[in-house]
Amino acid sequence: MRLTDYKDKVIHFIAIGGCSMSGLAVLLGKMGFKYIQGSDSAQTKYLAPLREMGMKIFIGHDAAQVENAELVVYSAAIGENNCELKRARELGVPVLRRDELLGFISELSPNCIGVAGTHGKTTTTGMIAQIFEEAGRDPVIHMGGTLPLIGSSVKLGHGGEFITEACEYVDSFLTLHPSCAIVLNIDADHLDYFKSMENIIKSFAQYMSQVPAQGIVIGCGEDANTLKLLRECGRRYATYGLSPENTYHAENITFSPEGKPAYEFFKGREKLCEVKLGIVGKVNVLNSQAALICAIEHGISLDAAVKALADFKGAGRRFELRGEFNGARIYHDYGHHPAEVAATIAASMPIEKKRLWVVYQPALFSRTRAQFDRLAQCFKGADKVIIIDIYGSREPFDPGITSKMLVDEVVKRTGQDCIYIPGMPEAAQYLKEHLLPGDLCLTMGSGTVDKLDGFIFNEESPA
Incomplete structure (x- = not known):
């Protein structure tokens, strides 16, 4: 197929609210593609610029939303049982994965x-x-x-x-x-x-x-x-x-x-x-x-x-300073793999501080299971560690692997001060009660933990 053949046709993005998918939609819009629309399961911060460009955005997935589509793009987070993807295939609408669209754009x-x-x-x-x-x-x-x-x-x-x-x-x-x-x-x-x-x-x-x-x-x-x-x-x-x-x-x-x-x-x-x-x-x-x-x-x-x-002062969600609370600096980092967690903790070591806190949200049940041993040993250097519930994303809930199990293993292996707190509101409240002036707090993970600072600063959780 030739991507340019779709400049005057309706292109529908399934899971348009992610960083990469929304970015690709923006690129197409600026390249002159006229009719771009998309859906996502929830509001995200990446959707406002798309609406400003005139794109129609649906919150929630519904098969009817692809009835007018002439090309459908979907992300790796979307399974084959997604109602919009299934309907697009039934209608014989051409379908591209996110990476295939990226490949076509790169060839230009x-x-x-x-x-x-x-x-x-x-x-x-x-x-x-x-x-x-x-x-x-x-x-x-x-x-x-x-x-x-x-x-x-x-x-x-x-x-x-x-x-x-x-x-x-x-x-x-x-x-x-x-x-x-x-x-x-x-x-x-x-x-x-x-x-x-x-x-x-x-x-x-x-x-x-x-x-x-x-x-x-x-x-x-x-x-x-x-x-x-x-x-x-x-x-x-x-x-x-x-x-x-x-x-x-x-x-x-x-x-x-x-x-x-x-x-x-x-x-x-x-x-x-x-x-x-x-x-x-x-x-x-x-x-x-x-x-x-x-x-x-x-x-x-x-x-x-x-x-x-x-x-260069860094990219969004990469050791990003989010603000201060009670004299404690709050940073967020996207790192979720144990090697990334360890590297981010190491990066914070030369920074003057009283205590280093890490609030970690494991990403995916399968990854937490596969990396369990490494995760249990990657928080070395942190004075206080809080682990909240696993961000499941595209995966169904798996009761056989939990954040509480990871906390127990961290304590067993390292003897660190590590506690389990289920959700972000509870974790934020705990931090507000225990952070001291001069502390440095790192929130880490690729899921929704980047919204934790909104709870700490008494803001409504950002979209």
């Missing part, structure tokens, strides 16, 4: 930069987007969080480069053929789909193989799975990390009192520049090197790239 730009990896995709995509935008390259941008520079998660540019997150879930990134593929790391996740680490590695290998012969793969040499695939991919590649054995590496890493890293950036033994980041976390010493190499490969000066990295 001569150069695609795909940022893949189990962890760090949104932050690294944001860094690259910031660099290209500040350099005047006018890229198309598609990422999983808001980039403050553009006030959105997407932007329609006309410079010939498409910068996008490349998510591995359900092999979504295999609809992309990036001229520049970035692989940050390869870890065990989405085991409900992949079933094994071997299958995850095979998927990333396929992603690398889809880079054209004249393209490049940029990967972290500190990650054993990534390094092995780079050496086998048959494409030109560059590695980065902390060791001089990599193509590029960082040395002399220091941290500001706010926890923001600075380092010297080398290619081999040649010092290229000094870098000061505008965000916290040692992990971002690695992520920012991927962004710098991407800039070099696309002819952007290091001076411009370094300035952009200093200007």
